[in-house]
Amino acid sequence: MTKVKTALVVGGGIAGPVAAMALRQAGIEARVYEAYGSTAENVGGGLSIAPNGLAALKVIGADEVVRAIGLPMSSIVMHSWTGKRLASFAGPADLEPQRFVMRPDLYQALYGEAARRGIPVEHGRRLVSAEHLGAPDAPSGVRAHFADGSTAEADVLIGADGIRSTVRTIIDPAAPRPRYTGLLGFGGWSTGTGLASTGDAMYMMFGKRAFFGYQVFPDGRCGWFANLPHPQPMSWTQANKTGKQEWLRLIMAAFADDRMPVLDILRTSVESEFVAVGGMEDIPRVPHWHRGRMVLVGDAAHATSPSSGQGASLAAESAVQLARCLRDLPAEQAFVAYERLRRERVERIIAAAARTNSNKAAGPVARVLRDALLPTAMRLLAKPEKMAWQFDHRIDWPTPVTP
Template identity: 35%
Template sequence: MTHALIIGGGIAGAATALALGKAGVTSTVYEAYPTGGDDVGAWLMVMHNGMDALRAIDADKPVIEASFRTRDVEYIGADGKTFASGPMGAAHPDPDGPRTIKRADLYLALQGELERRGGKIEHGKRLVSAEITDRVVATFEDGGTAKGDFLVGADGVWSTTRGLIDLDAPKPEFSGVTLVYGYTRDPSVPTVQDTCRLITGGVVCTTSPENETFWAAVVPGPPDDRPWLEVLAAQVAGTDIPRRVITAEQDDVLATGIHHLPHALPRWHNSRMVLVGDAAHLSATSAAQGASIALEDSVILAMCVRDVPDLERAFAAYQRIRAPRAQRLAEMVAKPVRTPEEARENARPEVRAWLYEHEIHWNEVIVP
């Protein structure tokens, strides 16, 4: 039986292991960190297309249980008044999405489902090199090795696998901004259930059924030791809802630098190694699509391996299917929304229908 080495136990890694398992391919996930998913982590949204990918591999239920629905979007001015609103993906038949969830909870949901199915996850395994012979042999920082028929690089922004596939692959560059995010249960924060609120002043927030508000904002500069709440308070001075969110009593406030690849990767694979998720393409946080696109990658890769006998041809089919969609997303989010008129246009469900209404049919045969 074909066996895969999956580098990285995050969203893409765990989902790839689940998808390959459904396709009849065994795998072992190698996670660099000693434990997985136990940090606070940023929050994210699994959009309709991400939920569709999870349903294709029967992994939607544990994610639904660990998340809450956020169906609508509101664009709000500095004065606190809504100037555009609507459902996210109005024509989509998905009864469950989109879902809001902390990144760590998504890791844990997928890893837990993988372990429930008998999947293997080894922690403390940081990849340093890989050699291709008749199979592929991975070497880890602790000196251990592992052999498989192919290797999947699900190792994120700072992917080691990316450089092993292509020595000239572009390296991530700092975008110039830091994502600051937090969580508050302060009752003074104005909330609307089942709604993601994009507010003039740069704050995005949504509230769980338990009245925990998840919020995020982008700040110019690196993720240093600045007092983030003070920086944000100055940045949103003169606004209504953003000021109230930032000045509320906070449970957690964290920051992470945003990086991007300066150009699209020309090669996602070689004869026995292939990339998924952020290792292959980086989606801007403003798109709320990083997790969903990664989940799509995982399922389509498994289908290609299932249906195309030769691995390199299977990987080529996977890149042929996935790269144009990733590039279209990159081009879409490269166009910033600067005015209320542009926000109203962006809020129309049909603008992102090509994203949200994407469906994966597991029984469809991939043709190389």
């Protein structure tokens, strides 16, 4: 069995450029193929990069570009709709704070860093199919077919093409589809709210009808997000058929009875910065991460809802770990080792986020029960050691991976 020398990375979002940079560090030449004809500077809302995500990026020397655009978020302060403080969650004291970033800024930073390192990215290449090369029981490579009629070949194909991954379906035609969490996601920036800085803390609130989070920075800017229960899922395209002002009106109506400064924030929201993400989704478990010379990474393999706060960080972890495995093992053995190292961790985080979503989307009766139990639950959970398993995860890049 021969060492992997070349890779096709399908998807140029977050996981794709990180995977390509990690593969380059592992001595594997990677080329990224992106379906869209241009870059995606204006797609997505706010998210957090956790210490474990920064640690993964540090392995490949890409952490500083994220620190440069991220704003520190050292704790999360939870409130009820009455304004009562329920709990404060802080990461372990020996770890750096999370970073709040806008997804377009994160995308641009990672894309730019990959370009600076000479990683080739080809746009307008939408994958439609892929096939193995060589003997059926011992494939030697992969050929990818794109919608424009072009093809590409390499030793392996890596699907970093998101929650609606084409590569996932090629690997397993019966692969599960995304699951709607019952929530629509929105985000934006506000200026001139008159609110005092929250320091490094993100304030979050279980409202009577919806969930809200915000952080006021020392310069007066306020980054915010809202999760609204909605019976039917909406794609990004469907959500953006409704005008921004109409969405803001609907969001304000959802928080009209809550005793937190949500309305002050929404009234001063900058229209050009408003983002309607659409339905929040996850996939509890993807049965097959790889087949032959094809493998999944990021949301294609383990899509967690935004409620986890770990989506981008897990994508970075998996991209780096996959490259480490391919550095040390033949493709098929590397994929088995990669899945062994990653599956339990990511599915545990997906499950935890699903429990959070159920609280956010609680109906009138469930909301009463939730509000009664939350203070006790928060006291038990709001301890740094409870969150350490998520935040202190590190990839041992120098140590060789064994089968």
